[in-house]
Amino acid sequence: MTDDARTALGQVGIWTFAYEGQPAGRVRESAAELEELGYGALWYGEAFGRDTIGQAWLLLSATRRITVASGIANIAYREPISLAAAERTLGEAFPGRYLLGLGGHRVDDTVHHVDGYPVPTRGRALSTMRAYLDAMDASPAHGPVPDPAPRRVLAALGPKMLELAAERTWGAHPYFVPVEHTERARRILGPEAFLGVEQAVVLDTDVDRAREVATAHVAGYIAAAPHQQASMRRLGFGDADLVGGPSRRLVDAIVAYGDVDAVVRRVRQHVDGGADHVCLQVLTADPTTLPAHAWRELAPALLPPTPAPAQRTRGSQSTVPHHVPPRAAAVAASVAGSPGGPSVRARRETMR
Numbered sequence: 001m002t003d004d005a006r007t008a009l010g011q012v013g014i015w016t017f018a019y020e021g022q023p024a025g026r027v028r029e030s031a032a033e034l035e036e037l038g039y040g041a042l043w044y045g046e047a048f049g050r051d052t053i054g055q056a057w058l059l060l061s062a063t064r065r066i067t068v069a070s071g072i073a074n075i076a077y078r079e080p081i082s083l084a085a086a087e088r089t090l091g092e093a094f095p096g097r098y099l100l101g102l103g104g105h106r107v108d109d110t111v112h113h114v115d116g117y118p119v120p121t122r123g124r125a126l127s128t129m130r131a132y133l134d135a136m137d138a139s140p141a142h143g144p145v146p147d148p149a150p151r152r153v154l155a156a157l158g159p160k161m162l163e164l165a166a167e168r169t170w171g172a173h174p175y176f177v178p179v180e181h182t183e184r185a186r187r188i189l190g191p192e193a194f195l196g197v198e199q200a201v202v203l204d205t206d207v208d209r210a211r212e213v214a215t216a217h218v219a220g221y222i223a224a225a226p227h228q229q230a231s232m233r234r235l236g237f238g239d240a241d242l243v244g245g246p247s248r249r250l251v252d253a254i255v256a257y258g259d260v261d262a263v264v265r266r267v268r269q270h271v272d273g274g275a276d277h278v279c280l281q282v283l284t285a286d287p288t289t290l291p292a293h294a295w296r297e298l299a300p301a302l303l304p305p306t307p308a309p310a311q312r313t314r315g316s317q318s319t320v321p322h323h324v325p326p327r328a329a330a331v332a333a334s335v336a337g338s339p340g341g342p343s344v345r346a347r348r349e350t351m352r
Helices: 003-009 024-037 052-061 080-093 125-138 159-168 179-189 207-224 226-234 248-254 260-272 292-302 326-336 341-349
Strands: 012-016 041-044 067-070 098-103 151-154 194-203 255-258 277-282
Touching: 003 194, 024 041, 024 052, 024 292, 041 052, 041 194, 041 277, 052 067, 052 080, 080 098, 080 125, 098 125, 125 159, 151 159, 151 194, 159 179, 179 194, 179 260, 194 207, 194 260, 194 292, 207 226, 207 248, 207 255, 248 255, 255 260, 260 277, 260 292, 277 292
Parallel strands: 012 041, 012 277, 041 067, 067 098, 098 151, 194 255, 194 277
Antiparallel strands: none
């Protein structure tokens, strides 16, 4: 994949689950605003709201430039031939703007339920994903051929899945990871593969209140997602961090919380660690609402002023916004220095 694709995404995007519970009209308006603010990519999850293809079509049709990325499309929800056809259709209709993230595999045989419904699974992570990619690639294609060819990334956490991501796709989209994981992932992926990291943030200057929201987010994933717990153990977190609720150390590693400066520092750390792109998931006390105010507040501190950032070669410094308010410019300069309630959370955490 060319450097143009990385340039189109920019260094900072938005990641959200909140669109699943919003009416289509509100989603369209929000996506258009994020594009106008200058974000290069809009990532969205998939649980039991809109299906990933329908959500992609809604977002792409409401915008003109921004990359729309599934983060991720659950491979257990549809057959490879169906997803391959949808990928081609979106790629042809919106050239170069759709990025397909694949995931949904599991590390054990635990069956999770949402509202009494067993969440579909497809077996062991590595062999399942490899077979799914094989089947997608072998799928007959009798319709128009998209140009450029669609891009794929994998929801990769462990070393072997990261290796598969580098071998078979454009790169990796790690979710729920600290900066240390970004550094490890870059070493495994090598210098060429794309690395787009999700980073959870709470924008609230009341640090105690912000930490409470951050702790609830981390606790939900540790309790409901064995693959995330396994990922944390690989990074050196132990029972003291994971059992009986997340430790302060773990919460601080996963979530950046506080003011805009805290978010900028964390983005800078990921970029220094090897990330091409950081997508910010803004957490609030009510995950069913859109954090539009926070998205607006973060934009001038993290984004260039024009819709399409200047091309950046690997290893160059972070992009810096120009012609922004003095305080926002000061915050952005630090980046430039770089070489629904619990039930809603539970639904989402079982899907990642």
